[in-house]
Amino acid sequence: MVHTCVVAGCRNRRTPGTTLSFYRFPRDSERKQRWIAAVNREGWVPNDGSRLCSTHFISEMKEPGALEILDKQEARVEAANALLFLQGQGRSAADDPRQEERPGEREREDLVEDSASSSLSTDEDDDDKEPLNNCKRGKFAQASDVPVNFDDTLKALKKENQFLKESVEKMSLSENSLRNDAEKVKFYTGLPNYFVLETVMWLLAPHMDGMKNVKLSKFQQLLLTLMRLRLDLRNQDLAYRFGAKVGTVTRTVHRMVNIMSSTLVPTAVFWPSRAELRKNLPASLRASHPDCAVIIDCFTVPFEEEQPQGGLSGPHGVGSSCNTLKYLIGVAPQGVVTFVSRGVMGNVSDKSLAEGCGFLCKLLPGDVVLATRNLDIGESVAARGALFKIAGACQEEGCGRSEGSPPPDTASETTSVQRHVERVISMVKRRYAMLTGPVESPFTSASERTSTLSTFDKIVQVACALNNLCISAAPLE
Template sequence: MDGCGVTVDDGDPPVVFFLDILRSATILGVKTRKKRPPTPLRGLNMVHTCVVAGCRNRRTPGTTLSFYRFPRDPERKQRWVAAVNREGWVPNDGSRLCSTHFISGKQVKNPRSPDYVPSVFTAAPLSPEMKEPAAPELADKQEAHVEAANALLFLQGQGRPAPHRPPQGQRPPEAEDSGSSSLSDEEDDDQDEDEKESLNDSKRGRLDVCLDSADALRALKKENQFLRESVEKMSLSESSFRNDAEKVKFYTGLPNYFVLETVMWLLAPHMDGVKNARLSKFQQLLLTLMRLRLDLRNQDLAYRFGVKVATVTRTVHRMVHIMSAALVPTAVFWPSRAELRKNLPAALRGAHPDCAVILDCFTVAFEEAGQQQGRAPSPPSSSPPAPGPGVLKYLIGLAPQGVVTFVSRGVTGGVSNQSLAEGCGVLCKLLPGDVALAARDLDIAEAVAARGARFKIAGACPEEAGGQSEGAPTATPDTASVQRHVERVVSMVKRRYAMLTGPVESPFGSAPERASSLSTFDKIVQVACALNNLCISAAPLE
């Protein structure tokens, strides 16, 4: 083998011949091809070394560096050669460029990427795994060479023909095989790089998906918060009323949440013994106030609060009894004469400075049988229902400034106004010299006079000041103003709490309880008057 610098004589021993072949393959950088050796051949794979001047990185087992062969595209290949900048040097199939000469640590096949062409050519530091082989490593390689020679001897001993000497200038078959193996390795390298790039693209895709998912999650959280706030605002919870005075006024008749909270604070101790798993204390109070304020049916309230109709009925009855015992004595009371004169409205100050009370009667009809389901509330009417057995009559007393100071219990419509006024106890509260006004004739002038007080009809002429009401009174501007004020304060309570306009449902118009002379509806009227007194006056006093 003259081209390899090896001479083979026919008399040379086989061991010498195969050692010469092994040395020649090592010098030419060619791997010997092994076929089914008895022992594995280590250290015979081609080692790729970076072609950049000054770069000593090599491809060894376990390295994290990548080695790229020069592109097949002529234009890109020329740019790589120019970047390597080795004068008169031309790359061959075995030339490799390590990944340290790319900005991102790998080549990119996108022409727009800065790593389309290598650009990092500073003195590349040696990676920990790319150090010069030490003495023990050289000894291992020599030992590997000896093992390879023994393997070849073993194969010849099995009857394999000795390799022929190739013609001059021609590479040995082993070298050709090694070359094809090297090309196969190069193709594997390219395939590995493509797989790595595909893997990186997949990672970037997953990252984009994660970012999109994070944006979607934030959007969903924002939408969820908005929906929660919307549902909370539309709900009948305590927090939804806290900062919404108009909502409080619409559903309860009270002017703001502070007054509603005060009522809740006053009633809460009396509700401790009541166990209701579905409704809180606030919801029980709110349900009752909505029943009085809007005159909603029990079935409607059951839907709104998510409970049964029987629960609504029990709650309203229980809360009415509690408010009658705890709220009415606190809010409905007869003021002193000094307090009355101090707060006397201007409309009455000149004509009736001694006015102590404004009296009037109103009636509420019972609900007829068969009307309880699905009836529409009857609109307020200036003319009361005709007296009869199906009507409840009440006498109400108001201070001149519009505060309810007295409410009688209900009697059937057949009872006269005089009998109601004389039997309800309102006359016992009059002092000598007081004036009792009325919007119409109540036929109680004599009973009032018996208490040392005077009874007058608002709008009557001065000559009729004694209370006689025969004929229609001739109204003057001053008396007309008084009459309008009286009518306004009388209708104020019924306008604020629609349940008082009737008709009364049969469960509320039941017979009085044993421990009380008042029916449930009597207590409802008193509670409505007490709640009215907690409001800022809806009827202007000036």
């Protein structure tokens, strides 16, 4: 608080750094009147804020001994206030800055100025000294009676610090936060548990050594990419979550998709041998289709209507007005994906898609290709020595084309196979929301000059590979 000397003509003010002292008017009425007379202001009456500066007192008041006593008393008051605050008695004052300042300031002024008045007076020196000493003894004794236990305070702070660390760890996306939380792993990655995630990391880590100038760890790069596929989060969102730039997120996703496409897909999406297929053939197909090699169907994914120049070029069929990508997927009777084609424009025929994606090369003479509807590929399959059948429908000899609707005794078989394929396709899309579309333009162009696959084609294949690593939830019983 800033005080101004009340003596007429004096402009001294109490400001930080000043060497002047400012004194409150005495409580004793007789001495107070002498001070008022010395101020020499006609009709003036002091109030609680009235002060006199030290320049208007006799030289004895400025002796080093008196000032030294005042300094010591001020230091003691400050030390006592600090101890009281540490003991928690200053919390109520801390809530209101004004309340914290005024009581401390008032107490300090009372103690210092009363001490100054008692030290500088002559007639009533003994009367003022005793109350001051009693006041000091009471306040300091109260502060010293309650010792500060710094060991307990330190233990409490350490415990609080550990709790905060654990809370932050649970909210973070780190290896430790996912290690013992299968639900969290499943939510962010689509994989069933941390062991599968760790296995994927082990397979990909050797191929990630060449990725330079990336501030994210290998685990963070994999987790970021899986979250992009699983939750279809935008790059800006992932940049906020991982504390990286949007450009870093974009490059990381493309690089990781390429690595997983070349490393993980060949490992998890493959055409099983005929012996393996027959060994694991479900009982529901053993009697009706013992040579079933694959169950096929097509699915589509919408993409952004405005295509960039050069997007979906060549085999993808630029110039079409259709705004969907079409994929041929092959599912083993056991419920795992064994084949997935590249994407073509949605108006491309099934026959052109099957003949151009390499599916027919997988077939062996005598294999049975099962479908739930006519995909118009019977002749192409027959040319490979295999047989195309629509589950439950009558087959015309040699042509592989269905005639009429399925008879009543095979209707249940058709329904079972159809649901089986639909469950696998919907499972992949549910597990990785990015496959539901719409596909963003940067993902529809070829990822490499030497490849006919777009980045999104690789994403579809990677999603199928990751789905195969999970326990099949769509077995054909």
